[in-house]
Amino acid sequence: MNxxxxxxxxxxxRTAHDFLADRLKPDKRRELAEAGSYDDGFWNEIAELGWPGIFIEEDHGGQGLGAVELVILQEELGYALAPTPFFSNAAAGFLIQQAGSDEQKERWLPGIASGEARGTVGVVSNGEAVLVPDADSAAVIVLVDGESASAVEAGSAEVESRDTIDSTRRFSRVSANGGGEQLGGDVQAGLDRAEIALAAELVGISQWALETAVAYAKxxxxxxxxxxxxQAVAHRCAQMMLExxxxxxxxxxxxxxxxxxxxxxxxxxxxxxxYAADAGWRVTASSLQVHGGIGFTWEHDLHFFLKRARTDGHLLGSARSHRDRVAELAGLSRAAATA
Amino acid sequence: MDLTLSPQEQAFRDELREWLEKNNPGQEPSGEQDMFKFRREWQKTLHDAGYAGLSWPKEYGGRGATLIEQAIFNEEMARQKAPGLANVLGLVMGGPVVIAHGTPEQKERFLTPILSAEEIWCQGFSEPESGSDLASLKTRAVKSNGGWNITGQKVWTTYAHEAKWCMLVARTDPDAPKHKGLTYFLMDMEQEGVQVRPLVQITGESEFNEIFMEDAYVPDENVVGEPGQGWNVAITTLMNERAGLAFGSAVAVKLALGDLMDLVRERGLEEDPIIRQRVGQLYIEAETLRLNAYRGLTSQMKHGIPGPEGSLPKWQWSDINQALTELAMDIRGPEAPTVDERWTYRFLRARANSIEGGTTEILKNIIAERVLGLPRMR
Incomplete structure (x- = not known):
């Protein structure tokens, strides 16, 4: 046990932490966030490090490591609040790797792993996916509708860019109009891994908000x-650490x-x-409270973290829907109740 | 990262599991005296099988178990709803303190009867005016005739009426700074100068007592550590108290959650969205408690001391157990206040969880000051 x-x-x-601290200084991050854009040079560097394919099978151009390694990268990317399409691309990688046929994997995973032909994932409700990260630059969009999923290539879907409170990530509304190719495998397994990746980002965001609040309180x-x-401030900080x-x-x-x-x-x-969705929101909101007035200004970086945390909480299922699923899986079965 | 048990750990668990299935005496009798006798016998059975004093070194009659094996032991005991042990304080605090700070004579004299529950131990730290601020305690010890005369009052003393020995901290130097003038004694409870009075708590029962001391005598050979070193000796025992408890409490909470889900089903509330939210949240928090405890354990094994997350489980546990029992009351509806077998006692008893063994406020102070490095608050 370890x-x-x-x-x-x-x-x-360590490498990810140091690399991100060096490449994404606060000024650079702010410049990208205020412009609502990504930096291609930065993406190419990440791709050269092999990050986008870290968990993808070696046969499909990845490094063949696992979800734990991706969690490590995502936590550090969250801590750095990196404006990149890394998460959306990884989510598509997980969906296709878990649910795609051999032919589909061969077609899409190498581009995702190399970062040259990225993917993304959207959750469909009533025929459209209202909030899809990085759909405007993705080569392939995986649309999850209940228990099934289909992959749509760029150009075949309707993609309309949207402003959100989180300007460190680009979002769109997507509708496939019935097009796309079914992914016949275990869609939920792919989705679960994407949820874990997003939760890892929230851990990094919380860590930054906690450290920044503690430094300010000193x-x-x-x-x-x-x-x-x-104590009113100190105990708030202790609560932030607990979460x-x-x-x-x-x-x-x-x-x-x-x-x-x-x-x-x-x-x-x-x-x-x-847990991470609730913690991400509460810890960033608490950090703002510890900062007082300065935390409410545009000039302070905290708001970028707070907005990303809130937005992440709404992606791939809210805390409420996941809590309900936990209750179901832990033994409060709806089916048993109705039977 | 590997969250599975090694073959040795698995073997330890399987052997223990099988042994418990055969030897677990089950439900405790009601009535305080009968219950205590039952727990005493149970501890003796465990001792005979080599399961008492798990963490103690083998040379002192323990098992020399690893931290993981201790965690497994606490988990299995909770999972199989095995009764509590009679001499918990002797096992988790008294013995380890004598092992760490005691003389060879003290080790020879005290350790074996702790393991076998022949001699029960209690702890005399808290006083009516010294709770969280323990070092302000006023019970005084005056040098006399090859020993010390002790006068004062202690409170919240579990099992004082059953105990032979009391781990007692008293002030031996009133002129020294408050942390420096304290001494750690092992006081014989069976003497005229010691009076024990039960303290009735909000549940109506008396788990705790008050002790009144009027010139109670402790010979020099029963001082642990040097006179004036009592605070440092006491701190060891407090750390021992917190370290061992996280795993048992994590499993106890999971078992209580199982009971809670039974209650939800009995009332046909499985589909109630608000109940589902609250049960789901409690389940997540209970699992997180268990995982934090495991992370703390890994860090303790690596660095020798518990990491920052090691200070969290006790605080988390009290929050969860209180919320869980409150939800059970909500589910029982208008008849919730009527006394039942399962919930009303737990509901009331849970109010102490955020006070006993370090209040939540003190735990937050510890995290703020020692983990986050915030300025001292006084």
């Missing part, structure tokens, strides 16, 4: 004392099940997404 990363995984984490003085010396660490435990566990104990993954993924 609930910690291996040496190789630690190395991935330095900001009112009534001649650092505000962190007041950040809880989210981290739930996410690492879910990532581990995806690679080692897939029967548990549906429950673990919903636990991770529900």
């Amino acid at each position: 609930f910690d990363f291996t040496d190789d995984q630690q190395a991935i984490k 330095e900001r003085k009112q009534f001649d004392r650092p505000i962190g010396a007041y 950040t660490e809880g989210a981290r435990s739930a996410v690492y566990y879910a990532g581990w099940t995806a690679d080692n104990e897939p029967d548990t993954t549906p429950l673990a993924a919903s636990m991770a997404k529900a």
Whole structure:
């Protein structure tokens, strides 16, 4: 029993952390966020590092590692609040890898793994997917509708760009108008892995918001004392830590099940997404409260994190829907009640 | 990352599981004296099979078990609803303190009767005016005749009426700074200067007692550590108390959740969306508690001390257990306040969870100051 990363995984984490700290200085991040755009040079560097294909089978151009390694990258990308299409591309990779036929995998996974022909995932309700990340630049869009999914290539779907509160990520509305190719395999398994990846991003966001609040509480003085010396503020910070660490435990566990104990993954993924969505919002909102007025200004970076956290919470199922699924899988069965 | 058990750990669990299935005496009798006798016998059975003092080194009669094996033990005991042990405080605090700070004579004298539950131990730390601020305690010990005379009052003393020995912290140097003037004693409870009075709690039962001491005598050979070192010795025992409990409590919460889901089904509320939300949330939090405890354990094995997340489970557990019992009351509806076998006792007892073994406020202070590095609050 060892609930910690291996040496190789630690190395991935350190490298990712240092690389992102170096390439995405706060000024650069702000410039991209304010423009609502991504940096192609930055994406190419990530692609050269092999990140987009980290969990994709080697036969399809990936590195053949697992969900845990992707969780590590996603946590660091969340901590850096990197404006990139990395997550959407990974989500499509998971869906196609889990649910695609050999031919479909051969067709789409190499482009996703190399980062040259990216993918994304949208959840359809009433015929359209209202909020799809990075659909405007994706070569293939996987649309999940209930238990089935289809893949649509760029040009065959209607993609309309949308403004959201999160300007660090680009979003669109997508409708396929009945087009696309069915993915016949285990759609839910792909979706669960994408949920875990998103939850990992929320852990990184929470970590940044916690650290930033604690640093501010040590330095900001009112009534001649650092505000962190007041229990009202200190206890709020302790609560932020509890939720950040809880989210981290739930996410690492879910990532581990995806690679080692897939029967548990549906429950673990919903636990991770529900907990991390709530934690991501509450921790960033709490961080804003600790910062006081400065936290409400455009000038402070916190709002970018808060908005991303909130938006992530609404993607791939809300905390409410995941909690309901946990109740179902843990033993409060609707079917049993009606039977 | 590997969350599976090694073959040795699995073997330990299987052997324990099988042993428990055969030897678990099941439901405790009601009535405090009968229950205590039952727990005493149960501990003796465990001791004979080598399952008492799991974490203690083999040379002192323990099993020298790894942290994981201790976690497995606590999980299995909770999972099979095995009764509690009579001498919990001796096992998790008294023994480890004597092992860490005691003289060879003390080890020889005290350790074996703790394991076999022949001698029950209690803990005299808290006082009416010294709860969270333990170091402010006023019970005083005055040097006399090859030993010490102790006068004062202790409170919240579990099993004081059954105990032979009390781990007692008293002030031996009133002029020293408050953390420095304390000494750690092992006080014989069977003497005239010690009076025990049960403390009736909101559940109507008396798990705890008050102890009144009037010139109670402790010989020098029963001082643990040096006079004036009592605070450091006491801190060891508090850390021992928190470390072992997380796993048992995580499983206990999961079992209680199972009971709660039975209640939901009995009332035909499986499809109620609000109940589903609250049960789902509790399930997630209970699992997160378990996972935090495992992460803490890994970090403790690697670095020798619990990591930051090691300080969270007790706080989390009290929040979850209170919320869980409150939900059970909500589900029982208008008849919730009527006394039943399963829920009303648990509901009331849970109010103590956020106070006993460190209040939630103190745990938050510890996390803020020692983990997050925020300025001291006083």
